[in-house]
Amino acid sequence: MRQFSRRKFNSYVSRLTISALPFLSKIQSSKASLPIRKGIKVVVVGGGWSGLSIAKYLMRENAELNVTLIERRKTFFSLPLSNLWLGGLLPVSKLNYRFEDAAKLGKYLYFNAEVTELDRAKQRIETDKGWIDYDILVLAPGVEYDYASIGVNDAKTKAYLNENFPAGFVSINEQQTILEQLERFKSGLFVLTAPQGIYRCAASPYERACLIAGFFKRKNIKGKVVLIDPRDKPAVNDEGFLSAFDELYGDTIEYLNSTMVEGVDPHRNVIKTDFDEIKFDGGAIYPRTRAARIIEKFGLHQAKNKQFEADIDPFNYNFRDDNQIYIAGDCRPMPFSKSASVAISEGRHIAKVITARLQGKSVQWVTPESICYSMVNSIPEEAILSKSAYEFDQNTQHWRFAKRSKSYNIRSSKLATETYTWASSHFQNMFGPKPFD
Numbered sequence: 001m002r003q004f005s006r007r008k009f010n011s012y013v014s015r016l017t018i019s020a021l022p023f024l025s026k027i028q029s030s031k032a033s034l035p036i037r038k039g040i041k042v043v044v045v046g047g048g049w050s051g052l053s054i055a056k057y058l059m060r061e062n063a064e065l066n067v068t069l070i071e072r073r074k075t076f077f078s079l080p081l082s083n084l085w086l087g088g089l090l091p092v093s094k095l096n097y098r099f100e101d102a103a104k105l106g107k108y109l110y111f112n113a114e115v116t117e118l119d120r121a122k123q124r125i126e127t128d129k130g131w132i133d134y135d136i137l138v139l140a141p142g143v144e145y146d147y148a149s150i151g152v153n154d155a156k157t158k159a160y161l162n163e164n165f166p167a168g169f170v171s172i173n174e175q176q177t178i179l180e181q182l183e184r185f186k187s188g189l190f191v192l193t194a195p196q197g198i199y200r201c202a203a204s205p206y207e208r209a210c211l212i213a214g215f216f217k218r219k220n221i222k223g224k225v226v227l228i229d230p231r232d233k234p235a236v237n238d239e240g241f242l243s244a245f246d247e248l249y250g251d252t253i254e255y256l257n258s259t260m261v262e263g264v265d266p267h268r269n270v271i272k273t274d275f276d277e278i279k280f281d282g283g284a285i286y287p288r289t290r291a292a293r294i295i296e297k298f299g300l301h302q303a304k305n306k307q308f309e310a311d312i313d314p315f316n317y318n319f320r321d322d323n324q325i326y327i328a329g330d331c332r333p334m335p336f337s338k339s340a341s342v343a344i345s346e347g348r349h350i351a352k353v354i355t356a357r358l359q360g361k362s363v364q365w366v367t368p369e370s371i372c373y374s375m376v377n378s379i380p381e382e383a384i385l386s387k388s389a390y391e392f393d394q395n396t397q398h399w400r401f402a403k404r405s406k407s408y409n410i411r412s413s414k415l416a417t418e419t420y421t422w423a424s425s426h427f428q429n430m431f432g433p434k435p436f437d
């Protein structure tokens with residue numbers, strides 16, 4: 001493993017630049033117009049929980065770094081708690097925050113732009129607003145959907161499906177469409193799917209089923225939620241979710257376990273499973289997730305990984321062939337929960353790795369922590385909880401849950417209150433205001 005003292009770092013950079021000369025760069029634009037700042041240039045791409053945490057903790061570790069966060073969205077929208085918005089328990093204002101506030105609090109620069117190209121040899125990235133040079137690049141672009149995994153291959157059908165029955169696991173627009181469907185919903189089947197593989201927020205499809213069923217009951221809507229899952233039981237908190245389905249919702253939730261989605265016709269509102277065809281009246285259809293396409297486009301993915309996740313050193317997060325590029329968040333290949341809490345705790349570790357290496361040092365790996373509350377009841381509000389930590393088994397060369405991982409399956413108002421406390425502390429840490437006090 002190479003290590004960076006500032007001197008070694010500079011000579012390493014110039015060697016790379018010289019060796020790059022024969023290649024034609026894909027970057028054609030002019031330099032982005034950004035304030036001139038001193039210090040080693042760390043560029044973080046993606047202002048989700050991962051990128052925001054890394055930018056913040058980098059500046060906390062070393063205030064002399066010149067950190068720029070590039071994010072294409074204009075406003076931050078929190079996916080955690082967004083099921084509560086769909087279920088009518090929260091206004092959207094509690095989920096929207098300003099990147100400018102995060103940057104001011106964290107003392108880094110926020111640049112609202114979309115990253116389009118990477119030139120590793122020149123250490124330069126291109127955005128739709130010009131190029132930027134980096135000394136260290138951190139990519140945290142999150143995930144996208146793989147519609148082919150549910151038998152939808154044609155581009156027009158994918159777009160129609162995403163526009164009309166979006167999964168609601170990436171953007172606020174998708175959540176807005178689901179909410180509008182629910183507001184119009186009179187009766188019939190509302191279909192949800194849980195994807196194969198490790199997907200973003202393992203508990204979320206089951207929590208969403210509970211909250212939508214709760215909404216139907218409160219509004220006296222003659223609707224039924226059908227949740228299709230390839231697993232034989234919920235991916236997390238199985239006891240807690242199955243008892244909530246049974247005891248709180250009875251016939252309003254039908255859980256179709258061990259069922260594979262093989263195709264969707266969004267024009268006829270039909271889902272084909274390995275058992276039969278289901279005609280639905282509304283839905284949020286969640287295909288397998290894959291790392292955001294820029295990871296594949298930039299040649300940074302693992303060759304045989306079905307979800308195109310990043311090819312990184314799992315303990316230090318640098319791309320295997322390049323210690324100046326780090327990749328984090330939900331596009332990581334390790335089988336950790338794809339959750340905000342993992343992204344935040346891992347972000348703290350990555351900031352330490354980068355700052356230590358810049359001083360020619362190294363740091364010990366620490367496990368990320370996943371803390372995931374699921375609001376299974378709306379009146380009264382009651383939640384369950386799953387907490388996980390991880391360890392690497394040197395004998396099998398596989399990751400496993402650390403012994404202290406624990407599921408809390410007895411729903412309670414105490415855990416519902418903790419849900420808001422958890423979210424509030426992260427919003428406050430990242431953006432300043434405390435939304436739930």
Ligand SMILES: Cc1cc2nc3c(=O)[nH]c(=O)nc-3n(C[C@H](O)[C@H](O)[C@H](O)COP(=O)(O)OP(=O)(O)OC[C@H]3O[C@@H](n4cnc5c(N)ncnc54)[C@H](O)[C@@H]3O)c2cc1C
Binds near residue numbers: 071116143
């Ligand atoms: C409904 C729902 C409920 C959830 N509940 C919880 C919960 O209770 N607890 C929990 O811990 N987690 C929860 N999660 C999971 C959590 O939201 C994700 O794990 C987390 O957002 C991952 O963070 P990330 O930064 O990797 O990705 P993202 O949050 O997706 O951020 C990626 C960012 O990169 C930006 N980006 C991508 N490409 C580019 C580009 N080319 N140029 C510029 N910017 C780019 C995107 O605009 C985006 O802002 C939930 C998720 C959902 C969908």
